[in-house]
Amino acid sequence: xxxxxxxxxxxxxxxxxxxxxxxxxxxxxxxxxxxxxxxxxxxxxxxxxxxxxxxxxxxxxxxxxxxxxxxxxxxxxxxxxxxxxxxxxxxxxxxxxxxxxxxxxxxxxxxxxxxxxxxxxxxxxxxxxxxxxxxxxxxxxxxxxxxxxxxxxxxxxxxxxxxxxxxxxxxxxxxxxxxxxxxxxxxxxxxxxxxxxxxxxxxxxxxxxxxxxxxxxxxxxxxxxxxxxxxxxxxxxxxxxxxxxxxxxxxxxxxxxxxxxxxxxxxxxxxxxxxxxxxxxxxxxxxxxxxxxxxxxxxxxxxxxxxxxxxxxxxxxxxxxxxxxxxxxxxxxxxxxxxxxxxxxxxxxxxxxxxxxxxxxxxxxxxxxxxxxxxxxxxxxxxxx
Amino acid sequence: xxxxxxxxxxxxxxxxxxxxxxxxxxxxxxxxxxxxxxxxxxxxxxxxxxxxxxxxxxxxxxxxxxxxxxxxxxxxxxxxxxxxxxxxxxxxxxxxxxxxxxxxxxxxxxxxxxxxxxxxxxxxxxxxxxxxxxxxxxxxxxxxxxxxxxxxxxxxxxxxxxxxxxxxxxxxxxxxxxxxxxxxxxxxxxxxxxxxxxxxxxxxxxxxxxxxxxxxxxxxxxxxxxxxxxxxxxxxxxxxxxxxxxxxxxxxxxxxxxxxxxxxxxxxxxxxxxxxxxxxxxxxxxxxxxxxxxxxxxxxxxxxxxxxxxxxxxxxxxxxxxxxxxxxxxxxxxxxxxxxxx
Numbered sequence: 001x002x003x004x005x006x007x008x009x010x011x012x013x014x015x016x017x018x019x020x021x022x023x024x025x026x027x028x029x030x031x032x033x034x035x036x037x038x039x040x041x042x043x044x045x046x047x048x049x050x051x052x053x054x055x056x057x058x059x060x061x062x063x064x065x066x067x068x069x070x071x072x073x074x075x076x077x078x079x080x081x082x083x084x085x086x087x088x089x090x091x092x093x094x095x096x097x098x099x100x101x102x103x104x105x106x107x108x109x110x111x112x113x114x115x116x117x118x119x120x121x122x123x124x125x126x127x128x129x130x131x132x133x134x135x136x137x138x139x140x141x142x143x144x145x146x147x148x149x150x151x152x153x154x155x156x157x158x159x160x161x162x163x164x165x166x167x168x169x170x171x172x173x174x175x176x177x178x179x180x181x182x183x184x185x186x187x188x189x190x191x192x193x194x195x196x197x198x199x200x201x202x203x204x205x206x207x208x209x210x211x212x213x214x215x216x217x218x219x220x221x222x223x224x225x226x227x228x229x230x231x232x233x234x235x236x237x238x239x240x241x242x243x244x245x246x247x248x249x250x251x252x253x254x255x256x257x258x259x260x261x262x263x264x265x266x267x268x269x270x271x272x273x274x275x276x277x278x279x280x281x282x283x284x285x286x287x288x289x290x291x292x293x294x295x296x297x298x299x300x301x302x303x304x305x306x307x308x309x310x311x312x313x314x315x316x317x318x319x320x321x322x323x324x325x326x327x328x329x330x331x332x333x334x335x336x337x338x339x340x341x342x343x344x345x346x347x348x349x350x351x352x353x354x355x356x357x358x359x360x361x362x363x364x365x366x367x368x369x370x371x372x373x374x375x376x377x378x379x380x381x382x383x384x385x
Numbered sequence: 386x387x388x389x390x391x392x393x394x395x396x397x398x399x400x401x402x403x404x405x406x407x408x409x410x411x412x413x414x415x416x417x418x419x420x421x422x423x424x425x426x427x428x429x430x431x432x433x434x435x436x437x438x439x440x441x442x443x444x445x446x447x448x449x450x451x452x453x454x455x456x457x458x459x460x461x462x463x464x465x466x467x468x469x470x471x472x473x474x475x476x477x478x479x480x481x482x483x484x485x486x487x488x489x490x491x492x493x494x495x496x497x498x499x500x501x502x503x504x505x506x507x508x509x510x511x512x513x514x515x516x517x518x519x520x521x522x523x524x525x526x527x528x529x530x531x532x533x534x535x536x537x538x539x540x541x542x543x544x545x546x547x548x549x550x551x552x553x554x555x556x557x558x559x560x561x562x563x564x565x566x567x568x569x570x571x572x573x574x575x576x577x578x579x580x581x582x583x584x585x586x587x588x589x590x591x592x593x594x595x596x597x598x599x600x601x602x603x604x605x606x607x608x609x610x611x612x613x614x615x616x617x618x619x620x621x622x623x624x625x626x627x628x629x630x631x632x633x634x635x636x637x638x639x640x641x642x643x644x645x646x647x648x649x650x651x652x653x654x655x656x657x658x659x660x661x662x663x664x665x666x667x668x669x670x671x672x673x674x675x676x677x678x679x680x681x682x683x684x685x686x687x688x689x690x691x692x693x694x695x696x697x698x699x700x701x702x703x704x705x706x707x708x709x710x711x712x713x714x715x716x717x718x719x720x721x722x723x724x725x726x727x
Contacts, residue, residue, distance in 0.1 A: 078595070081592070081596075082597070100436060103438040111437075232471055324426070325468070326471075327426065327465065327468065327471065329466075340428050340433035341427075341429070342699075350566075
């Protein structure tokens with residue numbers, strides 16, 4: 001007997017209907033993020049207006065009206081300035097950066113020897129990248145290669161005078177090369193030295209403590225500019241006649257010691273944030289001083305002060321420009337020096353050069369900053385407040 | 386304050402140099418194989434890097450001329466860029482052999498700093514530039530009464546300006562700035578009607594203005610700024626070499642010896658030309674200085690004569706287009722004059 005079964009039993013879920021038009025897609029996003037309240041709406045519109053007002057002229061200057069290559073100032077000057085551009089023209093003179101690019105990178109480093117700088121840079125990247133990626137194994141070996149072997153190899157490669165390499169005096173160095181060498185040495189000396197100074201300052205041994213406090217307070221109390229200036233103006237007067245201490249070495253020593261003093265105070269901040277129980281716990285396990293510091297205290301303390309450490313690194317990277325005081329030219333210095341080249345003097349040259357230098361500095365500093373944020377997240381083991 | 390610092394540095398230098406005992410710079414230079422020459426860190430036309438990063442410029446060419454005289458090779462120069470303060474100690478301490486960095490020759494520098502100025506390679510002077518579209522009809526600095534004048538503070542320029550306006554019973558509104566770049570930017574933005582600095586600087590600035598034709602450099606020169614190379618006290622032989630290198634450049638222009646014709650000029654009928662090129666029999670024109678007898682040939686073949694150096698770096702063949710003016714030869718209305726080379 002067949003009866004028609006009229007009962008309705010749903011045997012599968014009704015497919016989900018899309019959210020109402022006002023609650024999904026771009027409309028919803030716009031409403032919640034940009035126009036949630038009248039104040040938000042006004043701010044959004046004002047923001048958009050400012051962008052619309054500022055951005056097109058910048059794009060026009062930097063890209064559309066810009067000059068990308070040319071032999072000399074004529075391509076970047078208007079007719080009345082003795083150039084080829086129509087009067088009233090205003091655009092970036094990338095031709096200047098283009099023509100001087102090699103100089104901005106290497107300074108006056110001997111032409112035929114520039115492969116040595118390139119090789120050093122390749123080694124630097126090849127060793128640094130795996131060191132920065134947590135997934136890659138053999139960190140100890142990598143760190144030894146980067147912080148011990150690489151500086152020695154790089155020294156002989158860059159300076160030369162041994163192993164059949166021609167000697168390239170440091171007064172020929174310049175541009176990004178100088179910036180990178182100064183900040184690499186500054187960073188890799190200042191972190192270990194800063195940690196030692198910070199530990200020394202908290203030490204119970206009076207002589208060690210006094211020496212560390214004296215060093216830190218002296219160095220922090222004197223401006224870097226003053227020290228560089230003294231080193232370049234006063235030092236030569238008291239040296240034996242005709243003898244001169246390499247200018248670049250002066251800058252390296254000055255910058256490294258300076259960064260160490262600042263680093264010491266950052267690390268000390270981290271050490272003070274570690275609860276006393278951690279120190280006591282380490283002691284009760286029978287760990288020696290260095291064991292308790294290396295295994296218990298420092299890993300926690302350094303993690304806490306990553307933003308401060310990176311802040312110091314970024315500051316150091318940008319402070320390298322101060323070496324212009326002693327007649328060395330880092331990236332910014334050599335860009336500014338080239339403004340004096342009459343063949344490229346035009347109304348647009350200084351702005352273009354400075355924008356280029358700024359962009360390079362920004363790229364490096366932004367990279368460091370992003371990596372530090374990544375590291376902080378990775379090492380965040382439940383202390384988030 | 387500045388004077389005090391200079392004084393301290395100067396006396397420190399004197400103590401040190403007195404104990405060290407200078408002399409025989411020529412031997413040091415020859416032994417080292419290069420001339421260490423102090424130049425500007427970057428001044429358009431006088432010392433600036435070119436596209437290849439090599440130094441070039443009017444002051445730098447004097448370094449090359451000295452190297453040519455000593456080594457016969459103008460490229461044996463090591464340029465040491467120095468800033469305004471560092472230049473003096475660099476020379477005092479022996480870090481450089483000669484300072485060729487548009488340095489004004491003054492009494493105190495010549496005496497208490499312990500230098501000898503080996504002559505004047507560029508006669509500069511403070512001048513005025515005006516924006517002619519804002520101040521039409523002005524063609525003399527004496528008409529500038531009441532004008533707003535952009536000037537760099539703490540310079541002799543600022544003092545000269547005050548003296549000049551006071552001496553001529555005129556008023557002005559100083560618009561002062563700390564650095565060269567800020568002053569330029571203020572003038573360009575129209576914050577003042579008049580810009581004042583050394584004339585060579587005015588020409589360099591004019592290149593970077595949006596409408597150079599609107600700007601006029603007025604003819605008045607209100608200060609003397611003789612710029613020249615300096616060496617240390619106490620080494621007369623080296624002083625002579627630098628001094629006569631400069632004179633040789635000027636003398637070569639006067640005699641029409643150029644980089645192109647110096648070789649054929651060796652066989653000239655003019656005994657004076659043959660003499661300074663060291664072509665006379667048993668000549669001692671170089672040996673008296675401790676140099677080879679063809680040192681002037683090397684200079685001219687290496688860098689050209691004074692006029693060529695001038696035109697190439699800052700004159701009509703350069704973007705700066707500075708007129709010869711006072712730097713013309715004495716025979717042509719200027720004051721560049723070389724004592725006889727014999």
